[in-house]
Amino acid sequence: MPNAIRVRFAPAPTGYMHIGNAHTALFNWLFARSQGGSMVLRVEDTDELRSTDEALGVIYEGLRWLGVDWDEGPDIGGPYGPYVQSERLDIYQAYVQRLIDARQAYECFCTPEELEEQRELMRARGIPPKYDGRCRDLSQEDKQRLRAEGREPCIRLRVKETGKTIINDIIQGQVVYDNALIGDPVIVKTSGYPTYHLAVVVDDHLMQITHVIRAVEHLPNTQIHLQLQEALDIKPPQYAHLPLILGEDRTKLSKRHGAVAVTDYAEQGFLPEAMFNFLALLGWSPGSEEEILSRQEILDRFSLEACSSSPSVFDVEKATWMNGEYITNADAQHVADLVLPLLQEEGLIEQDLTPQRRQWLVKVVDLMKSRVKLLSTFSSWARYFFTDDFEYENRARRQWLNDSQTPAKLETLADRLEALSEWSADTIETTVRGLAEQMDIKAAEVIHPCRAAVTGTTIGPSLFHLMELLEQSDVVARLRRAAQLSAAGELAPTDQEDTPSGPAT
RNA sequence: GCCCCCAUCGUCUAGUGGACCAGGACACCGGAUUCUCAGUCCGGCAGCCGGGGUUCGAAUCCCCGUGGGGGUACCA
Numbered sequence: 001m002p003n004a005i006r007v008r009f010a011p012a013p014t015g016y017m018h019i020g021n022a023h024t025a026l027f028n029w030l031f032a033r034s035q036g037g038s039m040v041l042r043v044e045d046t047d048e049l050r051s052t053d054e055a056l057g058v059i060y061e062g063l064r065w066l067g068v069d070w071d072e073g074p075d076i077g078g079p080y081g082p083y084v085q086s087e088r089l090d091i092y093q094a095y096v097q098r099l100i101d102a103r104q105a106y107e108c109f110c111t112p113e114e115l116e117e118q119r120e121l122m123r124a125r126g127i128p129p130k131y132d133g134r135c136r137d138l139s140q141e142d143k144q145r146l147r148a149e150g151r152e153p154c155i156r157l158r159v160k161e162t163g164k165t166i167i168n169d170i171i172q173g174q175v176v177y178d179n180a181l182i183g184d185p186v187i188v189k190t191s192g193y194p195t196y197h198l199a200v201v202v203d204d205h206l207m208q209i210t211h212v213i214r215a216v217e218h219l220p221n222t223q224i225h226l227q228l229q230e231a232l233d234i235k236p237p238q239y240a241h242l243p244l245i246l247g248e249d250r251t252k253l254s255k256r257h258g259a260v261a262v263t264d265y266a267e268q269g270f271l272p273e274a275m276f277n278f279l280a281l282l283g284w285s286p287g288s289e290e291e292i293l294s295r296q297e298i299l300d301r302f303s304l305e306a307c308s309s310s311p312s313v314f315d316v317e318k319a320t321w322m323n324g325e326y327i328t329n330a331d332a333q334h335v336a337d338l339v340l341p342l343l344q345e346e347g348l349i350e351q352d353l354t355p356q357r358r359q360w361l362v363k364v365v366d367l368m369k370s371r372v373k374l375l376s377t378f379s380s381w382a383r384y385f386f387t388d389d390f391e392y393e394n395r396a397r398r399q400w401l402n403d404s405q406t407p408a409k410l411e412t413l414a415d416r417l418e419a420l421s422e423w424s425a426d427t428i429e430t431t432v433r434g435l436a437e438q439m440d441i442k443a444a445e446v447i448h449p450c451r452a453a454v455t456g457t458t459i460g461p462s463l464f465h466l467m468e469l470l471e472q473s474d475v476v477a478r479l480r481r482a483a484q485l486s487a488a489g490e491l492a493p494t495d496q497e498d499t500p501s502g503p504a505t
Numbered sequence: 506g507c508c509c510c511c512a513u514c515g516u517c518u519a520g521u522g523g524a525c526c527a528g529g530a531c532a533c534c535g536g537a538u539u540c541u542c543a544g545u546c547c548g549g550c551a552g553c554c555g556g557g558g559u560u561c562g563a564a565u566c567c568c569c570g571u572g573g574g575g576g577u578a579c580c581a
Contacts, residue, residue: 012581128507189579196581220576289529315516318531371544447540459542
């Protein structure tokens with residue numbers, strides 16, 4: 001049974017959902033779920049020019065992928081709807097009227113150009129630029145005249161000119177702002193749309209939000225929100241401002257840092273569990289030395305008080321490592337499900353799998369998953385399981401395939417393997433080692449060229465187990481093909497660089 | 506410019522006046538594993554931004570500096 005704790009994730013649907021948004025959503029969710037509270041999803045589309053339905057879709061998609069769910073929202077409704085701000089215009093209107101009636105808000109007829117001029121002037125005079133309040137006390141005649149000029153007003157909140165505004169933030173501690181430093185903020189645009197400040201304060205109040213957990217870039221706005229609440233006689237919620245997530249250059253993570261959208265990471269083959277775990281550890285620590293933590297373990301230990309107030313850099317390298325840990329420890333069946341569509345997309349496996357074929361795929365995955373860090377690399381690293389059409393890597397050519405001894409070894413091995421009546425890792429191993437012994441060379445001298453011939457690469461899982469999963473006839477054919485190409489001198493190293501498909505950058 | 510915030514290895518972090526010549530993880534480097542490594546195991550490198558206080562004692566508290574970040578919109 002949910003208690004009175006209510007939090008909200010309130011994205012603006014103006015672009016993609018980036019890591020920072022996901023982080024904020026996640027921390028709201030962690031707080032709500034760990035406290036037995038409710039999570040509200042509210043769409044802040046008051047930027048009527050940039051908001052799109054498409055962006056909203058991406059937000060839903062990102063949240064669902066991460067496993068962050070909500071109890072009330074535009075898609076499922078709830079007792080405090082509507083949950084989309086553009087559908088709440090009349091609600092804001094009522095509050096604005098109250099403010100105007102109480103002379104706490106007023107019409108401002110200044111044009112953007114005039115405002116810019118004001119700011120320039122103040123900057124030039126070395127004083128902090130802010131709205132100078134020139135429309136604060138316009139008479140009815142003034143307003144009529146300005147309207148007659150064709151001007152449409154916006155509405156500003158009359159803020160205090162003296163004193164301090166004190167914010168007691170759960171994460172940031174006490175922060176004090178000087179009231180004299182801010183000008184009267186716009187609360188309703190000329191278009192009639194509310195600005196963020198008005199909408200957020202009204203909605204958090206009406207939706208009975210108890211804890212506002214948002215990024216620290218909103219901390220300076222909080223002084224406006226506190227003043228708005230006072231003017232409206234609204235009890236403020238508790239605030240918790242989360243530190244920012246930075247790019248490698250230590251500036252706020254943004255598009256120019258490369259992959260920053262949650263969907264980018266999903267596409268690269270991040271497991272949602274891994275991203276969830278990694279994001280939870282950005283700005284919060286369980287206080288123990290374990291880092292791989294399940295959802296439940298994180299939930300059990302989470303608290304807002306334990307959140308750090310200093311920003312953190314999003315380290316893709318470490319996130320990738322963590323993802324590898326999750327893939328390694330995941331059930332092979334599960335990983336097979338995730339990897340299957342990628343293989344199908346590449347045309348490496350059929351669209352409809354027989355149960356036997358699926359079982360085979362699970363075995364391949366089981367063999368490979370401990371060395372894969374991103375799902376997206378699976379299809380290239382495991383390519384040779386699915387097709388004969390693979391490249392011989394340069395390292396394989398240089399070290400083994402270009403050797404004059406190799407064709408004979410491969411031919412002999414092919415003959416012997418072809419003769420095997422039972423095809424298993426054991427029988428293959430016995431054959432390979434037997435050949436080495438007979439030739440009086442180390443087993444490695446057979447194993448390596450064999451791997452190169454069968455997989456085109458010098459690295460991979462246990463050769464015998466890998467071969468077991470291939471068709472016997474196929475292996476024999478690959479050995480003979482490589483032997484012939486090698487003998488013909490066609491497997492000399494090329495001047496092309498090997499391009500190991502490491503973590504995508 | 507002004508306001509606010511932040512400051513422990515390159516990165517994520519533990520640390521809340523004595524248990525810290527600072528612990529873990531990623532990355533990096535080295536060794537092992539002789540069936541390879543991009544896997545695994547073992548080991549190593551590397552940090553309290555600087556300066557002043559307070560205190561018997563400071564990574565921890567205070568001040569100043571420096572550095573970084575955020576804000577300063579009819580964006581959110």
